[in-house]
Amino acid sequence: MKKRLLTNSSLGFAAFVGFLALAGTGTNAQEAEQYVPVLPKVIERVLPVDYSKGYLVVTIAPDVYVITDGIYQSMFVTTGEGVILFDAPPSFGQNIEKAVAEVTEEPIRKLVYSHAHVDHTAGAEFLKDIPDLEIIAEQEVSDFLSEMRDPRRLLPTTTFVGELEIRFGSAQIELKKMDYHSNEGDLFIYLPNKGVLMAVDTFPPGYVPFMNFDLTMNMHAYLKMFDQLLAYDFDVLVPGHSTSLGTREDVIENKDYAMDVYSTVKRIHNGTDQNQAMMEVIEEYGAGNTFLIFEKFLDAIVQESYREIRDRWIDRLAGVDVFGESHAETMMIYVRWDDKL
Numbered sequence: 001m002k003k004r005l006l007t008n009s010s011l012g013f014a015a016f017v018g019f020l021a022l023a024g025t026g027t028n029a030q031e032a033e034q035y036v037p038v039l040p041k042v043i044e045r046v047l048p049v050d051y052s053k054g055y056l057v058v059t060i061a062p063d064v065y066v067i068t069d070g071i072y073q074s075m076f077v078t079t080g081e082g083v084i085l086f087d088a089p090p091s092f093g094q095n096i097e098k099a100v101a102e103v104t105e106e107p108i109r110k111l112v113y114s115h116a117h118v119d120h121t122a123g124a125e126f127l128k129d130i131p132d133l134e135i136i137a138e139q140e141v142s143d144f145l146s147e148m149r150d151p152r153r154l155l156p157t158t159t160f161v162g163e164l165e166i167r168f169g170s171a172q173i174e175l176k177k178m179d180y181h182s183n184e185g186d187l188f189i190y191l192p193n194k195g196v197l198m199a200v201d202t203f204p205p206g207y208v209p210f211m212n213f214d215l216t217m218n219m220h221a222y223l224k225m226f227d228q229l230l231a232y233d234f235d236v237l238v239p240g241h242s243t244s245l246g247t248r249e250d251v252i253e254n255k256d257y258a259m260d261v262y263s264t265v266k267r268i269h270n271g272t273d274q275n276q277a278m279m280e281v282i283e284e285y286g287a288g289n290t291f292l293i294f295e296k297f298l299d300a301i302v303q304e305s306y307r308e309i310r311d312r313w314i315d316r317l318a319g320v321d322v323f324g325e326s327h328a329e330t331m332m333i334y335v336r337w338d339d340k341l
């Protein structure tokens with residue numbers, strides 16, 4: 001019989017991470033030396049998830065809660081008429097109803113999808129037996145899910161275009177479609193009376209963004225996102241990921257990082273004499289392989305940019321040594337193919 005691997009479905013992802021941490025093996029020591037430990041100031045604010053339980057429920061404002069497994073986050077509000085849930089990550093999907101029941105007897109009445117990505121929505125399958133569950137999504141997300149026919153991502157029952165205000169029981173919620181991350185669009189989910197803004201896959205507080213600027217499909221929109229966040233009056237940012245919640249200061253710090261990557265890559269890219277740089281590549285590799293010439297020429301810009309960025313941010317945000325190079329590459333593509341001079 002084949003030995004089965006532990007997967008997301010057999011073990012919550014956070015529990016899996018906890019398991020790896022406990023196991024403490026399988027790390028190539030030489031490779032590990034290239035990476036710095038996570039900054040103490042980031043570790044200090046980690047939400048204390050009990051990995052054996054698999055999730056934590058945190059009160060972030062009156063009637064507003066976050067469920068997290070230490071990697072993913074969903075949010076819910078109690079309204080007096082029933083619970084509204086925002087996102088259903090599969091990593092703790094089987095625990096969502098249990099988590100809600102820890103703080104309220106109200107049933108889950110509505111589920112809002114922040115965007116279409118599997119890792120924030122596929123836990124909906126665990127909620128399929130809730131009677132008359134209303135699932136709300138922006139039209140483009142709904143169209144995509146209808147086309148995809150993924151049984152884990154239950155189809156929306158209510159759609160809207162662009163913006164929607166939800167007034168239900170005591171809750172007032174403003175949904176606004178944005179375009180900083182996924183192809184089909186993302187929501188800013190704002191609770192004006194609570195000082196809470198949920199904006200999934202923007203950036204993880206304390207860290208630089210995830211790979212390639214949080215996998216954005218739209219770097220131009222991503223760069224504008226920070227000011228769009230700051231235009232809201234909020235105290236708590238729920239980013240959908242990370243080991244902690246965010247503040248306005250986190251938004252400002254990550255904006256500074258993104259703008260530093262932008263100006264660094266732009267300066268180095270635009271300051272490079274392309275003919276000379278390509279001639280140097282040709283001298284070393286020959287002129288026959290055009291792809292290779294471009295790869296070497298562009299990668300040199302990425303590497304030079306990354307070295308600068310790493311030095312400036314290694315003590316300020318966690319993870320620049322892991323994903324900083326991917327940020328320089330994504331930004332190089334933006335600067336070279338989208339940006340003005």
Ligand SMILES: [Zn+2]
Pocket residue numbers: 115117120181182201
């Ligand atoms: Zn996503």
